[in-house]
Amino acid sequence: MTAVAGVDIGGTKISAGLVARDGTLGRTVTVPTPGADGPGAVLAAAAGAVRRLGEPVAAVGVGSAGVVDPVAGVIVSATDALPGWAGTDLRGGLRALLGVPVAVENDVHAHALGEAWTGAAVGGRTVLLVAVGTGIGGSLLAGGAVHHGARNVAGHVGHLAAPAAAGRPCTCGGAGHVEAVASGPALLAAYRRHGGDPAAAGLHTVAELARQGDALAAGTLAEGAAALGEVLGGLANVLDPDAVLIGGGVSACGDVWWRPLRAAFAAALLPPLRPLRLTPARLGPSAAVIGAARLGWAELGERPDDVDPPGLPGGAVVGW
Numbered sequence: 588m589t590a591v592a593g594v595d596i597g598g599t600k601i602s603a604g605l606v607a608r609d610g611t612l613g614r615t616v617t618v619p620t621p622g623a624d625g626p627g628a629v630l631a632a633a634a635g636a637v638r639r640l641g642e643p644v645a646a647v648g649v650g651s652a653g654v655v656d657p658v659a660g661v662i663v664s665a666t667d668a669l670p671g672w673a674g675t676d677l678r679g680g681l682r683a684l685l686g687v688p689v690a691v692e693n694d695v696h697a698h699a700l701g702e703a704w705t706g707a708a709v710g711g712r713t714v715l716l717v718a719v720g721t722g723i724g725g726s727l728l729a730g731g732a733v734h735h736g737a738r739n740v741a742g743h744v745g746h747l748a749a750p751a752a753a754g755r756p757c758t759c760g761g762a763g764h765v766e767a768v769a770s771g772p773a774l775l776a777a778y779r780r781h782g783g784d785p786a787a788a789g790l791h792t793v794a795e796l797a798r799q800g801d802a803l804a805a806g807t808l809a810e811g812a813a814a815l816g817e818v819l820g821g822l823a824n825v826l827d828p829d830a831v832l833i834g835g836g837v838s839a840c841g842d843v844w845w846r847p848l849r850a851a852f853a854a855a856l857l858p859p860l861r862p863l864r865l866t867p868a869r870l871g872p873s874a875a876v877i878g879a880a881r882l883g884w885a886e887l888g889e890r891p892d893d894v895d896p897p898g899l900p901g902g903a904v905v906g907w
Contacts (some may be wrong), residue, residue, distance in 0.1 A: 645887055
């Protein structure tokens with residue numbers, strides 16, 4: 588059976604998986620990202636992960652960290668998590684190494700495509716996905732296709748202004764952005780700054796303390812969650828999506844985080860949008876691999892499943 592490989596390139600690991608035409612994920616391989624060794628080493632590691640899947644593939648789809656130009660196949664910009672990654676010809680480099688067609692996309696956009704194909708957003712026409720982790724990224728699917736924006740920068744939800752973040756420096760060099768109070772590192776820093784246990788191993792420890800009734804831990808999570816919920820409610824008022832999906836590591840904090848997030852989101856919605864709910868993403872770490880593979884199938888000129896894109900009876904659109 589013909590298969591396509593989906594690849595998710597992150598700052599610490601590269602995951603690859605075989606994805607069938609119906610979106611079923613088969614064998615997967617995960618390897619460390621050799622970011623410190625430069626872009627050539629990262630490309631070689633990604634190609635090696637595909638080869639280790641043990642089956643010839645007809646095409647490869649890649650979701651990568653950084654701002655990606657999916658038409659040129661090039662990384663436009665990237666953080667220091669992948670030194671020298673900006674300017675890399677991701678599509679050309681992998682095509683030369685693997686000898687098959689390659690499609691490339693930003694990793695959060697690939698995540699959203701995966702959820703729209705086989706996850707929590709199946710059937711959605713306009714879908715907003717927000718990934719809350721080390722940073723806060725986003726992706727808007729409109730009519731089944733990724734909205735990239737004029738410069739391929741669309742989706743940087745974490746850099747929306749938030750009242751709770753006023754004056755607080757952000758990783759982008761600006762200040763007052765919601766990522767500065769609601770990302771995983773920001774929540775952990777706030778817990779420690781407010782007098783929490785400096786030995787707390789990570790945000791998972793803070794979440795566990797909150798579940799056990801620690802008022803400081805619970806209050807810290809609620810503060811960041813509420814700031815994010817308010818911003819997402821305002822964004823929903825602008826976009827009017829069918830669904831808003833929440834993924835990323837911070838979403839695993841549980842009800843102590845989800846309750847204030849949902850409450851603040853609901854309070855910010857315009858009356859016609861009040862039935863809208865925040866939905867957990869379903870596919871977890873596999874989402875970007877599956878979504879990237881969907882683009883790989885499109886690179887072959889095929890629509891997965893021989894069906895219309897979700898919510899779009901009657902024809903293919905860009906992104907399929």
